[in-house]
Amino acid sequence: xxxxxxxxxxxxxxxxxxxxxxxxxxxxxxxxxxxxxxxxxxxxxxxxxxxxxxxxxxxxxxxxxxxxxxxxxxxxxxxxxxxxxxxxxxxxxxxxxxxxxxxxxxxxxxxxxxxxxxxxxxxxxxxxxxxxxxxxxxxxxxxxxxxxxxxxxxxxxxx
Amino acid sequence: xxxxxxxxxxxxxxxxxxxxxxxxxxxxxxxxxxxxxxxxxxxxxxxxxxxxxxxxxxxxxxxxxxxxxxxxxxxxxxxxxxxxxxxxxxxxxxxxxxxxxxxxxxxxxxxxxxxxxxxxxxxxxxxxxxxxxxxxxxxxxxxxxxxxxxxxxxxxxxxxxxxxxxxxxxxxxxxxxxxxxxxxxxxxxxxxxxxxxxxxxxxxxxxxxxxxxxxxxxxxxxxxxxxxxxxxxxxxxxxxxxxxxxxxxxxxxxxxxxxxxxxxxxxxxxxxxxxxxxxxxxxxxxxxxxxxxxxxxxxxxxxxxxxxxxxxxxxxxxxxxxxxxxxxxxxxxxxxxxxxxxxxxxxxxxxxxxxxxxxxxxxxxxxxxxx
Numbered sequence: 001x002x003x004x005x006x007x008x009x010x011x012x013x014x015x016x017x018x019x020x021x022x023x024x025x026x027x028x029x030x031x032x033x034x035x036x037x038x039x040x041x042x043x044x045x046x047x048x049x050x051x052x053x054x055x056x057x058x059x060x061x062x063x064x065x066x067x068x069x070x071x072x073x074x075x076x077x078x079x080x081x082x083x084x085x086x087x088x089x090x091x092x093x094x095x096x097x098x099x100x101x102x103x104x105x106x107x108x109x110x111x112x113x114x115x116x117x118x119x120x121x122x123x124x125x126x127x128x129x130x131x132x133x134x135x136x137x138x139x140x141x142x143x144x145x146x147x148x149x150x151x152x153x154x155x156x157x158x159x
Numbered sequence: 160x161x162x163x164x165x166x167x168x169x170x171x172x173x174x175x176x177x178x179x180x181x182x183x184x185x186x187x188x189x190x191x192x193x194x195x196x197x198x199x200x201x202x203x204x205x206x207x208x209x210x211x212x213x214x215x216x217x218x219x220x221x222x223x224x225x226x227x228x229x230x231x232x233x234x235x236x237x238x239x240x241x242x243x244x245x246x247x248x249x250x251x252x253x254x255x256x257x258x259x260x261x262x263x264x265x266x267x268x269x270x271x272x273x274x275x276x277x278x279x280x281x282x283x284x285x286x287x288x289x290x291x292x293x294x295x296x297x298x299x300x301x302x303x304x305x306x307x308x309x310x311x312x313x314x315x316x317x318x319x320x321x322x323x324x325x326x327x328x329x330x331x332x333x334x335x336x337x338x339x340x341x342x343x344x345x346x347x348x349x350x351x352x353x354x355x356x357x358x359x360x361x362x363x364x365x366x367x368x369x370x371x372x373x374x375x376x377x378x379x380x381x382x383x384x385x386x387x388x389x390x391x392x393x394x395x396x397x398x399x400x401x402x403x404x405x406x407x408x409x410x411x412x413x414x415x416x417x418x419x420x421x422x423x424x425x426x427x428x429x430x431x432x433x434x435x436x437x438x439x440x441x442x443x444x445x446x447x448x449x450x451x452x453x454x455x456x457x458x459x460x461x462x463x464x465x466x467x468x469x470x471x472x473x474x475x476x477x478x479x480x481x482x483x484x485x486x487x488x489x490x491x492x493x494x495x496x497x498x499x500x501x502x503x504x505x506x507x508x509x510x511x512x513x514x515x516x517x518x519x520x521x522x523x524x525x526x527x528x529x530x
Binding site: 052 | 219226297307311312356359361
């Protein structure tokens with residue numbers, strides 16, 4: 001009786017090991033079911049979804065105009081002080097009135113956690129998340145970015 | 160207080176396991192007192208990844224502090240955010256739209272699946288099996304892709320906001336989840352073939368790391384650790400939140416009290432999560448995904464508490480408000496901390512090899528313990 005149980009145990013053990021080995025062997029011989037992606041060789045075909053939060057960018061149209069009024073809603077919404085807006089006063093050429101506008105939109109990529117709260121807070125939709133993700137640089141200072149392009153101004157009609 | 164590494168006066172060997180030991184899942188430092196191969200005492204030392212999240216939250220507004228909680232238990236980031244959002248909603252007495260509730264539950268269950276899959280892979284790797292890790296990540300990757308499409312991130316999503324969710328579901332979401340469920344059902348038997356039925360695995364798990372139901376209660380263990388000893392502790396069943404009271408699912412209970420019981424709880428819980436997702440995926444109500452809230456949230460003076468069932472157990476969020484825009488005090492009751500406190504009880508008197516196996520079944524996430 002003891003011997004029978006002993007042999008049954010050994011047989012069950014070998015069977016359980018063989019089941020696992022069979023599964024491993026299946027994938028060893030079925031190369032089509034392997035799903036490994038060859039990054040970075042597949043960079044050209046690698047598509048990220050449009051909602052992917054890679055970094056904050058400011059959208060500019062073809063006239064080099066953006067929609068940022070300098071209201072600092074994003075700066076207040078940011079939990080990590082990633083955004084710093086430096087404002088200036090533009091003098092309107094026609095009316096001579098002073099108008100608040102952004103001078104520099106400073107964005108610290110090294111502090112950003114991609115929480116999307118600034119994009120949610122923006123009342124004019126001036127900033128959005130870009131799909132870039134390879135952010136490595138050789139110098140830390142390159143991570144501090146100026147988001148408004150040189151010479152750009154706020155789009156007419158955006159208040 | 161701390162025993163020195165080396166040999167004690169009784170001739171016992173004191174060794175350090177971690178904080179950089181790969182088998183400890185992170186920066187957990189265990190001081191193990193050994194008599195030969197028998198464990199006499201295990202003392203966890205914490206604080207290697209302490210980021211003072213609770214203190215940080217005191218200077219962040221009620222919208223901002225939610226993103227930090229993704230970094231506590233990063234494997235159930237959605238559920239952490241969910242518990243915090245629920246606590247803020249409780250203070251604001253905010254009604255969450257039906258669509259947002261369903262989206263939240265769907266995301267929670269997908270997160271639970273992804274978390275258990277990672278645990279399953281890591282658990283097998285602790286015991287020396289490398290292949291299961293890749294099998295687990297193959298399915299988890301599909302969930303991550305679904306999350307990436309809807310939430311915009313793969314791990315720290317920050318998708319739940321007070322009043323609902325940040326974005327509406329992506330148009331592809333339903334189809335992709337259905338495809339995933341089909342794939343999952345086609346592959347689930349591989350899990351049992353590779354690990355559950357394996358004789359080496361069973362011998363190392365059964366009768367190891369025993370904790371009685373009374374000890375579970377006295378240590379305050381929750382989640383699969385408690386349910387592995389037959390203690391009912393599922394917050395989704397006992398204190399239903401969102402739409403969990405309208406869903407059909409079973410609380411998984413095992414009465415083995417050992418490592419294998421805790422393993423089986425998680426394996427069976429994955430199937431319950433699939434069951435919940437199947438009930439909801441075709442019945443997502445139309446409507447708003449976010450309730451209208453003020454730009455600046457102010458909680459009334461008072462104390463608010465909410466809890467949710469993460470993949471590891473009960474997560475409690477306690478907010479004390481003075482009536483301002485930032486909380487006066489926040490306390491998180493993390494499941495990992497209480498589960499870790501039972502480790503010494505689990506492994507005392509056992510062999511050092513069983514320490515790894517027992518620790519694997521606790522499913523520790525160290526940033527959740529240290530916060």
